[in-house]
Amino acid sequence: MSDKSKITPEEALRYHIHPTPGKYEVVASKPMTTQRDLSLAYSPGVAVPVEAIAEAPETAYDYTTKGNLVAVVSNGTAILGLGNLGALASKPVMEGKSVLFKRFADVNAIDIELDTEDPEEIIKAVKLMGPTFGGINLEDIKAPECFIIEQRLKEEMDIPVFHDDQHGTAVICAAGLINALHLTGKRLEDCRIVLNGAGAAGIACLELVKAMGAKHDNCIMCDTKGVIYQGRKEGMNQWKSAHAANTDARTLEDAMNGADVFLGVSAKGAVTPEMVASMADDPVIFAMANPDPEISPEEAHAVRADAIVATGRSDYPNQVNNVLGFPYLFRGALDIHARAINDEMKIACAQALAELARLDVPDEVAIAYGRKLSFGRDYIIPTPFDPRLIWVIPPAVAQAGMETGVARRPIVDMGRYRDALKARMDPTASVLSGIAARAKAAQARMIFAEGDDERVLRAAVSYQRAGYGKALVVGRESDVKQRLEAAGLGDASRELEVVNAANSRHLDAYRDFLYNRLQRKGFDTHDIDRLAKRDRHVFSALMLAHGHGDALVTGATRKSAHVMKLINHVFDATAEDGAVGVTALLHKGKIVFIADTLVHEWPNEEDLANIAERGVAVARSLGIEPRVAFLSFSTFGYPVSERATKMHVASRVLDRRGVDFEYDGEMTVDVALNMEAMSKYPFCRLTGPANVLVVPARHSASISVKLMQEMAGATVIGPILSGVDKPIQICSTVSTVNDITNMALLAACEVG
Numbered sequence: 001m002s003d004k005s006k007i008t009p010e011e012a013l014r015y016h017i018h019p020t021p022g023k024y025e026v027v028a029s030k031p032m033t034t035q036r037d038l039s040l041a042y043s044p045g046v047a048v049p050v051e052a053i054a055e056a057p058e059t060a061y062d063y064t065t066k067g068n069l070v071a072v073v074s075n076g077t078a079i080l081g082l083g084n085l086g087a088l089a090s091k092p093v094m095e096g097k098s099v100l101f102k103r104f105a106d107v108n109a110i111d112i113e114l115d116t117e118d119p120e121e122i123i124k125a126v127k128l129m130g131p132t133f134g135g136i137n138l139e140d141i142k143a144p145e146c147f148i149i150e151q152r153l154k155e156e157m158d159i160p161v162f163h164d165d166q167h168g169t170a171v172i173c174a175a176g177l178i179n180a181l182h183l184t185g186k187r188l189e190d191c192r193i194v195l196n197g198a199g200a201a202g203i204a205c206l207e208l209v210k211a212m213g214a215k216h217d218n219c220i221m222c223d224t225k226g227v228i229y230q231g232r233k234e235g236m237n238q239w240k241s242a243h244a245a246n247t248d249a250r251t252l253e254d255a256m257n258g259a260d261v262f263l264g265v266s267a268k269g270a271v272t273p274e275m276v277a278s279m280a281d282d283p284v285i286f287a288m289a290n291p292d293p294e295i296s297p298e299e300a301h302a303v304r305a306d307a308i309v310a311t312g313r314s315d316y317p318n319q320v321n322n323v324l325g326f327p328y329l330f331r332g333a334l335d336i337h338a339r340a341i342n343d344e345m346k347i348a349c350a351q352a353l354a355e356l357a358r359l360d361v362p363d364e365v366a367i368a369y370g371r372k373l374s375f376g377r378d379y380i381i382p383t384p385f386d387p388r389l390i391w392v393i394p395p396a397v398a399q400a401g402m403e404t405g406v407a408r409r410p411i412v413d414m415g416r417y418r419d420a421l422k423a424r425m426d427p428t429a430s431v432l433s434g435i436a437a438r439a440k441a442a443q444a445r446m447i448f449a450e451g452d453d454e455r456v457l458r459a460a461v462s463y464q465r466a467g468y469g470k471a472l473v474v475g476r477e478s479d480v481k482q483r484l485e486a487a488g489l490g491d492a493s494r495e496l497e498v499v500n501a502a503n504s505r506h507l508d509a510y511r512d513f514l515y516n517r518l519q520r521k522g523f524d525t526h527d528i529d530r531l532a533k534r535d536r537h538v539f540s541a542l543m544l545a546h547g548h549g550d551a552l553v554t555g556a557t558r559k560s561a562h563v564m565k566l567i568n569h570v571f572d573a574t575a576e577d578g579a580v581g582v583t584a585l586l587h588k589g590k591i592v593f594i595a596d597t598l599v600h601e602w603p604n605e606e607d608l609a610n611i612a613e614r615g616v617a618v619a620r621s622l623g624i625e626p627r628v629a630f631l632s633f634s635t636f637g638y639p640v641s642e643r644a645t646k647m648h649v650a651s652r653v654l655d656r657r658g659v660d661f662e663y664d665g666e667m668t669v670d671v672a673l674n675m676e677a678m679s680k681y682p683f684c685r686l687t688g689p690a691n692v693l694v695v696p697a698r699h700s701a702s703i704s705v706k707l708m709q710e711m712a713g714a715t716v717i718g719p720i721l722s723g724v725d726k727p728i729q730i731c732s733t734v735s736t737v738n739d740i741t742n743m744a745l746l747a748a749c750e751v752g
């Protein structure tokens, strides 16, 4: 699995450089347009909250970002498992962590890299920045200095200070271990446990595991010098000494013999297959070193089929990584204005995570992952994209904080808090990650028709390298090679399969097929030959029709109407055939689908009802429960106009069909999207804002989509072609590489 989705160094650098260096930006949350706005945001208006805070410091949580702002602080002395590479080099990781805070728990976080290895200097710097933040996440600071720094800051600051490599890792490791042992039927008290890596993560993991019931005499900790045994002198410190074992074992190999559990927070490749082979029955192996584990799951499973294996990586099952903890621990802590994150809050987090993995996985999670997950050896811990995490974990953390007296502002109504957490997250992110996961599961052979376009080639490379499946690029070999080289992707010409229409061995079959379809439509054999051999859209569609690829992406180089015409030579994809284009607009955490954006020029009421049904199918396929509005410039009969009437009648057509989704109309777009405007029509049958917008004609569809894209900067996915036998997606000529890749993923989602 890891090979298929291998990330190349170029890709990693490109991701970090484009479109702007780094991974986040600061966005104002208040209007900044007028003179008056400036007077409120800055002088003189800003003086009022200044005085209020001076008088009552706790109001800083009301008037500033403090209550939702975390500092991710590092000095770069233990960057992942890469070692001490300095403060500046740690910045990509700390930026990454900051955006994960935002993505998973809507916590604003900023990275702070401190150029010092002196614990006193770090303590002073962090203490001084205390007023700015609601919490401090220490990161990738090596042991043993990290223990001193965290301890002192916890004592001296009145906000949570949390070294994630220690406690975040320990919490997730504990959650995974609870479940792994549950599956093997072993009790923690009876297990022989070996932990490799006696640093920040290692010491904290073993402490928590012991606090949960593991026996000191059953645990052996190792570091670069081997087993930490009683009386060892070399490479010791007080934190290691506390775990020194009374044992004759001296090497990791000795220690692993007969062990039930291996916990690795050390370095790549520290464990050999022989060591795994020597473990007890049903061994549990958490190889958590990043970016590469102590041993890969393939290697471990090759010698021990009965092993439960987890790593810190996202490209294997069972990701035991602190990303499952820190966003939610801080969310819960910030929401009670906590003074600290204490042991009870950490244990509550571990238990809630363990319990969540044992619950039935709802369909929306399965849709997001493209496969059914159920508690077992390959699913012992929730996956990071599980949308339930945000409303299950923070309440457990907050509750524990409230019960142990660290809450400055307790939550009064937990039910409402849970609802607020659900509403807080941007559903667009989970839709996009769901599309990606389903595409990955499909492993579709994707036909990229326009191999003469650099954007398409880049998208094809990224599709294949990201492990979605095989990319088949239609074009001339030499041309594709040249373009890939010019794009700095020379290596990829050996990876991609280039299909050249001129020398395809299937050409006769394709020509016969096309002749059968078009002979009575004014095409002679000469026309057919030219179309099959020379037109890449037609050739690609023929490949798809014959099963020589699973799905097709095209349209980046020609206008979509023209491409549709060519596709229709091979497939029945006209309005009469029931084809519909549905465009997804993603903006400010909302998703709406607009239809028909591609096929019907001027639909009648029956067509509009069909379009609604196709829009609903697309929304549901992306895990969204649809509510359809038939849009117009009038609402429920006023003003009266022939153009509005057909939108009204379309809704009656759906009445007749007895469909299983909400719909109503006609209505204006503000009534459809704004519940306050909708409330003026209490008889309206929609129970929430509409998310499938059926528009009167293609021109209104095009205008609305492009206006949202240009003026509001909305993300546009589509038009998604729906109602055709095979997965075909048509990009627009202004598509970026990312847009084309997204279209390929959408096409892949329809495969299988």
Ligand SMILES: NC(=O)C1=CN([C@@H]2O[C@H](COP(=O)(O)OP(=O)(O)OC[C@H]3O[C@@H](n4cnc5c(N)ncnc54)[C@H](OP(=O)(O)O)[C@@H]3O)[C@@H](O)[C@H]2O)C=CC1
Residues within 6 Å of the ligand: 077, 078, 079, 080, 081, 082, 140, 141, 142, 143, 164, 165, 166, 169, 196, 197, 198, 199, 200, 201, 202, 222, 223, 224, 225, 235, 264, 265, 266, 267, 268, 270, 288, 289, 290, 291, 311, 312, 320, 321, 322, 323
């Ligand atoms: N999956 C996850 O969520 C997380 C994973 N990690 C991973 O854990 C590892 C350690 O991180 P952290 O604790 O912050 O780092 P530290 O620098 O604090 O500690 C590293 C420890 O690992 C030991 N070590 C290094 N190489 C080996 C080896 N080959 N065999 C045995 N012991 C070794 C060191 O030994 P010595 O004391 O002798 O120098 C030291 O005790 C990293 O790979 C990191 O990516 C960390 C946090 C979270």
Ligand SMILES: CC(=O)C(=O)O
Residues within 6 Å of the ligand: 079, 080, 081, 140, 164, 165, 289, 290, 312, 321, 322, 323
């Ligand atoms: C995941 C993490 O924090 C680490 O590897 O350091």
Ligand SMILES: [Mg+2]
Residues within 6 Å of the ligand: 080, 139, 140, 164, 165
């Ligand atoms: Mg770390």
